[in-house]
Amino acid sequence: MRASLLQIAVDEAESVDARRQRVASLVRQQTGSDLVILPELWTTGAFAYESFDTEAEPLEGPTYEVMAKAASDAGVWLHAGSIPERVTGTAGAAAGAGGGLYNTSLVFSPSGDLVATYRKIHRFGFDKGEAVLMGAGSELVTVRLPETTVGLATCYDLRFPELFRGLVDAGAETLVVSAGWPERRRSHWTLLARARAVEDQAYVLACGTAGVHAGVPQAGYSIVVDPWGEVLAEAGAGEEVLVVDFDPARVGVTREQFPALKDRLLGVAAPRR
Numbered sequence: 001m002r003a004s005l006l007q008i009a010v011d012e013a014e015s016v017d018a019r020r021q022r023v024a025s026l027v028r029q030q031t032g033s034d035l036v037i038l039p040e041l042w043t044t045g046a047f048a049y050e051s052f053d054t055e056a057e058p059l060e061g062p063t064y065e066v067m068a069k070a071a072s073d074a075g076v077w078l079h080a081g082s083i084p085e086r087v088t089g090t091a092g093a094a095a096g097a098g099g100g101l102y103n104t105s106l107v108f109s110p111s112g113d114l115v116a117t118y119r120k121i122h123r124f125g126f127d128k129g130e131a132v133l134m135g136a137g138s139e140l141v142t143v144r145l146p147e148t149t150v151g152l153a154t155c156y157d158l159r160f161p162e163l164f165r166g167l168v169d170a171g172a173e174t175l176v177v178s179a180g181w182p183e184r185r186r187s188h189w190t191l192l193a194r195a196r197a198v199e200d201q202a203y204v205l206a207c208g209t210a211g212v213h214a215g216v217p218q219a220g221y222s223i224v225v226d227p228w229g230e231v232l233a234e235a236g237a238g239e240e241v242l243v244v245d246f247d248p249a250r251v252g253v254t255r256e257q258f259p260a261l262k263d264r265l266l267g268v269a270a271p272r273r
């Protein structure tokens with residue numbers, strides 16, 4: 001299976017619409033890949049808090065339109081990263097202090113159909129930024145691809161192993177993390193991506209952003225880790241397309257040969273011993 005991680009540079013000098021078109025063109029160039037992955041909030045930048053409201057869009061808004069077409073033009077499964085999603089009416093009120101906004105990821109099939117959405121569960125910022133501007137998602141999401149079951153996570157979620165265990169329990173073998181991780185904590189990014197792969201005996205495909213937005217230098221260093229914790233591919237700091245081939249069957253083999261997941265005693269319905 002081939003994946004392309006598009007580590008997009010998010011720069012305020014480029015308009016959101018120009019970036020949408022540029023990223024769509026990059027997606028089209030990935031024909032031949034099975035799965036293409038974009039970062040978190042790449043239209044606005046994950047730290048451009050003022051733009052969340054001004055650039056918010058409904059689920060089937062401008063990013064949806066452009067990305068659905070790009071997925072079908074390229075004939076790829078597309079994790080189109082996340083958008084600041086605006087939800088109106090009663091459902092919007094449920095976003096609480098988030099004022100009807102969610103940090104929502106979109107996944108398209110190779111025919112351009114929206115097959116899954118994931119609203120980020122763990123919002124970053126403690127008592128400011130995303131944590132107060134957006135509502136929290138509450139549902140774990142997996143997507144069945146022909147070769148593997150993909151579990152979805154967004155950025156700060158990477159720090160919460162129980163979310164990933166939940167995805168594994170739901171059948172995930174490949175864990176996709178779409179992120180806008182800052183340079184300041186790059187060592188955590190790499191360490192946590194490898195930790196999630198080792199403890200869940202799953203592939204981790206983690207795609208971040210490059211560049212500087214809202215004064216926050218982004219880490220880059222998107223990474224692909226195998227179920228044994230080995231790094232298969234890693235990007236540098238700048239904008240980059242990271243292409244990697246991996247064998248989804250290795251998840252089953254690893255879990256069979258080193259069956260640590262079967263020895264779980266806590267948080268499982270029927271412990272084995």
Ligand SMILES: O=C(O)CCC(=O)C(=O)O
Nearest residue numbers: 046124155156180181185
């Ligand atoms: O956990 C971190 O260090 C970064 C998280 C983050 O930037 C985000 O979730 O937007």
